Amino acid sequence: QKEVEQDPGPLSVPEGAIVSLNCTYSNSAFQYFMWYRQYSRKGPELLMYTYSSGNKEDGRFTAQVDKSSKYISLFIRDSQPSDSATYLCAMKGYSSASKIIFGSGTRLSIRP
Amino acid sequence: DARVTQTPRHKVTEMGQEVTMRCQPILGHNTVFWYRQTMMQGLELLAYFRNRAPLDDSGMPKDRFSAEMPDATLATLKIQPSEPRDSAVYFCASGLVPEVRASNEQFFGPGTRLTVL
Numbered sequence: 001q002k003e004v005e006q007d008p009g010p011l012s013v014p015e016g017a018i019v020s021l022n023c024t025y026s027n028s029a030f031q032y033f034m035w036y037r038q039y040s041r042k043g044p045e046l047l048m049y050t051y052s053s054g055n056k057e058d059g060r061f062t063a064q065v066d067k068s069s070k071y072i073s074l075f076i077r078d079s080q081p082s083d084s085a086t087y088l089c090a091m092k093g094y095s096s097a098s099k100i101i102f103g104s105g106t107r108l109s110i111r112p
Numbered sequence: 113d114a115r116v117t118q119t120p121r122h123k124v125t126e127m128g129q130e131v132t133m134r135c136q137p138i139l140g141h142n143t144v145f146w147y148r149q150t151m152m153q154g155l156e157l158l159a160y161f162r163n164r165a166p167l168d169d170s171g172m173p174k175d176r177f178s179a180e181m182p183d184a185t186l187a188t189l190k191i192q193p194s195e196p197r198d199s200a201v202y203f204c205a206s207g208l209v210p211e212v213r214a215s216n217e218q219f220f221g222p223g224t225r226l227t228v229l
Contacts, residue, residue: 034217043116043203043220044155088155099168100218104154 003027006089006103014111019076023089023103026070030091030101033065035074038086038105047087048074079110114138116221118204124227130192133224135204136185144187145205145218146172146179155203161187162209194228201225 006023013019021035032051036044050056053067062075072091076083089103117136125131137144145160159169164181172179176198178190191198205218 041223041225043205043222045220046217049217097167099157099160102155 001026002104003101004089004091004103007106008104010107010109012109012111013079015079015081017079017110019074019079019083019108019110021074021076021087021089021106021108023072023091024070025072025091025101027091027093027101028067028070029093029098031094032092033063033072034090034092034100035061035063036088036090036102038088040085044088081110081112084109116204116206116219118202118221118224120224121222122225122227124229125194126229127195128193129228130190131194131198131226131228133189133202133204133226135187135189135206135221137187137204137206138219139185141206141208141219143207143209143218144181145203145207146187146189147203147205147220148200149203149223150200158189158202191226194226196228199226199228 004025034049035047037047038044048063050063050065053065056063060077064073086105086107088105090100092098092100119134143162146158147155148158149155158172159179160167161181181187201223203220203223205220207218
């Protein structure tokens, strides 16, 4: 079983819809939780990160972490065709020596 | 505009040949990562360096893969001999550790798409 599980999709929604992307994990030592966005044929880029549990909002994006359930989510409001990409969750422990573990990514398509 | 650069962007080679991929990290970053991405396995960490010293290469098949940082501006990943199962996109990423946010944000390069026939 992988440390981080993520549904690969693909997920297709109409423009303007609310999108929910999720990951589960097994390692309770994870403290930092990140979401990366990867456009086709590009490298991943950091979208948001949170430390420990709670919510974080940045424009149309909201990241949620529930450490008790070992479950993290990314919500995209008012989705746009430009949001079409693969979204990878990632997480790591507190130590700076801790490696970032990535989920396999969810492919998202926003239909105009 | 600081960014990680990787060369070559695409490489097609035959089984058994040596492949060398190069990465120029963002100036001032002290940590460099090599990842491999495939549809089946997703993004896998192969190796990473801090201040040019290898910290962890446990994700790398040691018999055929090697990673080095000859200087602070160049990281290399070599496969010898290459095999068809090595076909993947190889990403280099760099970061600055420790840093204020302590998120260990990594800035990824555009990747090298390797096909081994």
